[in-house]
Amino acid sequence: MNTRLVIFDLDGTLLDTIGDLAVACNASLAMRGLPQHSYDDYCGFVGNGIMRLVERALPEPLRTPENVALMRADFVRCYTEHIDARTRPYEGVPELLAGLSQRGLRLAVASNKFQAGTEKLVRRFFPGIAFDPVFGQREGVPLKPDPAVAETILALTETPPGQALFVGDSGIDILTAKAAGIRSAGVTWGFRSRTELEEAGADHIVDRAEEILALL
Numbered sequence: 001m002n003t004r005l006v007i008f009d010l011d012g013t014l015l016d017t018i019g020d021l022a023v024a025c026n027a028s029l030a031m032r033g034l035p036q037h038s039y040d041d042y043c044g045f046v047g048n049g050i051m052r053l054v055e056r057a058l059p060e061p062l063r064t065p066e067n068v069a070l071m072r073a074d075f076v077r078c079y080t081e082h083i084d085a086r087t088r089p090y091e092g093v094p095e096l097l098a099g100l101s102q103r104g105l106r107l108a109v110a111s112n113k114f115q116a117g118t119e120k121l122v123r124r125f126f127p128g129i130a131f132d133p134v135f136g137q138r139e140g141v142p143l144k145p146d147p148a149v150a151e152t153i154l155a156l157t158e159t160p161p162g163q164a165l166f167v168g169d170s171g172i173d174i175l176t177a178k179a180a181g182i183r184s185a186g187v188t189w190g191f192r193s194r195t196e197l198e199e200a201g202a203d204h205i206v207d208r209a210e211e212i213l214a215l216l
Contacts (some may be wrong), residue, residue, distance in 0.1 A: 003216040005159040006100055007150060007182070008167035010111035010118055010136075011046060012190030014093050015125060017113075018042055019086030024079035025057050028071055042130060047170050049112045049143050050075060059146070071175040076114065083117060084124050090189050092209030097129045099213060106157050109134045110149045110166075110176070145172045147179035154180065164213060171200035185215055 011017045018039060025045075026036040026112040037045070037057060045056040055063050100107060109131050111118045118136030122129075135141075135149050135158055142148050154161060166177035169190025173198060177184035185204040186197030197205050204215050 002163055003105065003165050005106040005108065005154070005157050005164040006212075006216075007108045007153055007164060007166045009144075009166075009170070009173045010109055010113060010121065012169035012192065013090075013167060013173070013187055014018070014097075014109075015087050015089055015121060017087045018046065018191060019051070020079065020083055021046060023086070024075055024082065025053065027078050027080055028054070028074040030056060031074060032071075034062070039182035046152065046191060047112065047172050049137050050114055058069050080117065080120075083120055087121065087125070089125050094126070095213055096209040097126060099210075101129060105214070105216070106159065107131050108153045108157065110144065110153060111135075111136045112143045112172070113137060136170075145179060147176055150180035150182060154182075165212075167212060169197075171196045174200035174202045177203075183215075185212060 008014050012183050022039055022042040044055050050072055051068060054075050055068050058067060058071060107129060109118060109122055115136040115138050119134055122131055122134050133153060137143060150166060154164060160172045161181035164182045165185060166173060166182045167185045167187060168174065169187045170192040174184045174186055178201060183203045185206055186202035188194050188205060188207050194205060206212055
């Protein structure tokens with residue numbers, strides 16, 4: 001396939017972050033005396049950035065711009081303090097990243113998590129991996145599935161779309177790859193279902209991290 005660059009989503013792809021996300025969001029809800037949510041609920045809430053996460057967590061009548069902004073501020077404060085308490089890399093991911101690096105491939109991260117949180121988690125769990133670049137949610141840049149982040153990574157790494165692979169766990173990631181003209185691999189160990197990946201049109205679907213090596 002002559003792949004030179006692999007772009008990874010973060011949450012649900014490289015790292016199982018749902019425990020820390022759920023605890024932080026439930027803590028923010030508890031401050032307001034509001035109902036909390038389950039692990040499974042949060043698997044459906046995440047993927048579109050923090051604003052959408054906290055909006056989905058709030059009861060529908062309270063989803064005003066003011067309430068969402070206040071909730072977001074509390075969530076970010078709580079989550080940043082405990083961002084790695086329960087988060088762990090998925091099985092086989094550290095070995096996969098090491099193998100890709102040894103083969104000389106360029107690696108990048110494209111996440112809808114806020115930039116500071118994305119950078120902190122990548123430093124914490126993958127200190128020996130040279131991701132270049134690492135992008136999370138940044139002001140003025142649209143979130144996935146808009147292809148802007150993927151296109152920027154292609155430009156910075158001077159990689160043609162046909163020589164890149166985008167790896168993610170959600171339909172959002174697959175649609176991002178399609179919009180940027182990049183081949184996509186959906187992973188089944190994350191937060192979303194195989195059906196979602198199939199319906200989004202994933203070029204490949206993998207069940208184990210090491211299977212990605214065969215797609216290069």
